[in-house]
Amino acid sequence: MAKYKCPTLGDCDRANAGEVFERAPGEDLKCPGCSTLLEAQAGPNPTGGKPKLLVPLVAAAVVVIGAGAYLFLKPQPEMAAEAVAQAEAPAAAPVQTEAVAPQEARTGIAPSDAETAAQRRQSEQALVAGKASEAESAGSQAAANEMLKVAIAKMAQGKLDEAEKELLAARLRAPKQPLVYYNMAVLRLKQARTDDALKEFEGAFLAGFSHFREMDADTDLDQLRKDPRFDKLVKQYRPAGA
Known part of the structure; x- marks a missing residue:
């Protein structure tokens, strides 16, 4: 028991x-x-x-x-949550390195897209209003601006002959466009034609050039700044505070 x-x-x-x-x-x-x-x-x-x-x-x-x-x-x-998190977590993507294309050196001064668009609108409005000559003038200005952009790109690539063709074509379209003179002056500097470059700069100033701040930052002019003739031109035509 x-x-x-x-x-x-x-x-x-x-x-x-x-x-x-x-x-x-x-x-x-x-x-x-x-x-x-x-x-x-x-x-x-x-x-x-x-x-x-x-x-x-x-x-x-x-x-x-x-x-x-x-x-x-x-x-x-906790174990279930961790298992679910691991199951739902996306697989880590393999690290890929992409080759970065070297940036082209900046050169010249291009007209703004807003300015070109405004000239196109002006040309269209003038055409609708029956003002043929005004429409043609504004359209030529817009076309010259596009040619300037192409010319600047060519200069940055070192294709100076092609850039000169574009600048000459732009000059025919808009002979009083200050930036045509300015970029032609930059091209002459690249061609080691300093005297011709100075003439182009004066032509830009006489045509109403107003991009003095951009000009101060343009490294293509670094050597020319040491030339007293260029310094005299700038002091003569640059407005106070510009």
Whole structure:
């Protein structure tokens, strides 16, 4: 028969007395004093096997089950979230290096796109109004501006002969365009024709050149700035504060 004790020490006289109860399999396992469920004690089991320490085993089982439940329930959302994040994360794209094309050196001064667009509109409006000569003049100015842009690009590429053709064509379209004179002067400097360049600069100033700040930043003129003739021209035609 198995041996049992009441676990309610302090509340049950029989438990306080350490009374041991023997119960056969199937008998009532409640304490006769307080009706609390009795706890099995170490001793031979009903089948005659080796004695069992049921209380420590039960306690150990509770600890193991509790620890297992903690490991299963507590970290699971974090582990699941991490797994989902890894699954949804896009694969890192291979790093590619692209060759950067060298920038062309800036040279000359080009008319603004806004100015060219305004001249086109003026030409269209004049044509609608029946002012043919005014429409032609504004259209020629817009065309000359486009030719200037091409010429400047050619100069930046070192294609001086092609740039000169564009500038001469622009001059035919707009003989009083200051930037035609200015960019022709830059071309003459690149051709080592300093005297001709000075004449072109004077022509630009006489035609109403107003881009003095851009001229100050134009590196094509660095050598010419040392020439007293150029300095005299600039001082003669440059407005105060320009």
